[in-house]
Amino acid sequence: MRKAAFFIDGFNLYHSLDTRKDFRKYKWLDLWRFSKLILLPNEELADVYYFTAYTDWNPDRKKRHQVYVLMNESVGCKVVLGKFLKKDRTSMVKCNKPCRSGREEFCKKKFTSHEEKMTDVNIAVNIVKAAAMQTYESIYLLSGDNDLRPALETAREISPSLRIRVVLPINAQAKTLMDFCKEHSFKYIRIKQKALSDARFSDPFTVGDTPYSKPAHWN
Incomplete structure (x- = not known):
């Protein structure tokens, strides 16, 4: 049996x-x-890495996310956290009612947004590390992010015998990534709805003595 590991881009999966x-x-x-459920018959699952980051500015969402992380850690997943950084932006939306004159102008109001950082780098570093150390014989990357292509190329260069498969989120528009896989002889598959349905946690799901229920708006 070939030892296999999954590298899961958490936000890519979530938003899909x-x-x-x-x-x-x-x-x-x-x-x-x-x-x-995704593995080939001659493979056994050794590790699952879940890459994500907490929305510190939204306490309710962060709490739900922490519960979800706790649940997946309890079944054996390894969580690698990135972070969000604040970024000052200027609105370039056109004003409905011009603020300073009778001609149409951009709003130009200042606001703060948040950008996820480190996740792509964390995924890339861990894939290349696994290839260099020959920890696994098969690697699965669950993501539709084109920025991870160099990591896959490097892993193949380091370990030509490493089996690499890309798992595309069910709603991902990933033509560029699919073309890349074809050009470099990487296998890719798209998530099937049945696999999602068969892999849901029970509701409620208990960790230790504490039961956790699925958020109502996830129904």
Whole structure:
């Protein structure tokens, strides 16, 4: 049996499910069980890495996320946290009612947004590290992010015998990534809805003596 590991881009997966209301129920996902469903028959799951970051400015969302992380850690997943950084921006939306004159102008109001940092780098570093150390014989990358292509190329250069497969989120528009896989002989698959349905946590799901229920708006 070939030792396999999954590298999961958490926000890429989350947003692909959140874009369709009928898929939000699958956000209650047991990542370890889900990964096992994707493996080939001659592979055994050794590790699942879940890359994500907490929304510190939104306490309710952060709390739900922390519960989800706790649940997946309890079934064996390894969580690698990035972070969000504040970024000052200027609104370039055209004003409905010009603020200073009778001609149409841009709003130019200042506001603060948040950008996820480190996640792509964390994924890339861990994939290349696994290839260099020959920790696994098969690697699965769950993401539709084109920025991870150099990591896959480097992993193949370091370990030509390493089996690499890209798992595309169910709603991801990833033509560039699919073309890249074809050009470099990487296999890719798109997530099937049945795998999502079969890999959901029970509701409630208990960790230790504490039960956790799926958020109502995920139904």
